[in-house]
């Protein structure tokens with residue numbers, strides 16, 4: 001099955017394309033499943049330039065648009081359209097994400113660590129902040145936040161599980177102990193991870209997660225899904241072949257997707 005579980009629309013203000021254009025792109029790309037997972041509204045103050053996520057006042061409209069698109073795509077040969085959301089892990093804002101998710105509209109909820117203590121470490125405009133920090137310490141904080149996000153019970157999938165490498169900042173040695181710890185925690189909580197082609201289009205030039213982490217996750221029994229993290233309709237399904245090869249190389253022979261927040265497992 002060809003699954004792209006992670007895509008964005010114009011709603012978040014840093015992607016382009018409407019819900020309808022993404023569904024059309026999924027059909028053209030021959031996908032079986034597309035997840036519409038735009039960035040959930042952030043608490044006031046965390047998105048000063050209003051370009052990280054959809055505005056809170058558009059949340060309901062966006063949910064209705066996704067539901068309509070899912071209803072409309074029911075003909076034979078249509079991709080299955082999943083109503084989803086990518087929600088930040090925000091331990092400094094207890095209740096915010098829980099509030100957004102406390103409804104049964106969603107097929108799938110992606111959990112993402114894009115911020116550590118309010119610092120959006122993946123924002124190219126904030127790259128300077130890396131210079132005053134220890135890469136080892138940032139990586140430790142990042143993976144500990146991923147483990148906390150998984151343990152929160154709010155998410156079905158951890159998105160781009162090693163996003164911290166986006167710009168190529170890496171510890172001198174591959175932190176295998178961190179990988180083991182996060183894999184153990186993910187396996188314990190039953191949360192899946194995505195294998196995403198987005199990293200191929202970023203300075204790091206590598207799939208999220210990298211081969212060593214992905215092998216560790218597979219050995220630990222952590223379920224995996226596939227995604228592009230498309231921010232333009234023409235990116236839907238992009239890099240899925242590379243992603244599937246990476247999964248197979250790491251030892252995976254099955255992948256998962258979600259409907260009504262229930263996990264479905266299918267052969268890779």
Ligand code: ZN
Pocket residue numbers: 008012014039231
């Ligand atoms: Zn985005």
Ligand code: FE
Pocket residue numbers: 086112114159160
């Ligand atoms: Fe993300």
Ligand code: FE
Pocket residue numbers: 006007008086229
């Ligand atoms: Fe995303």
Ligand code: ZN
Pocket residue numbers: 086159160229
């Ligand atoms: Zn993303």
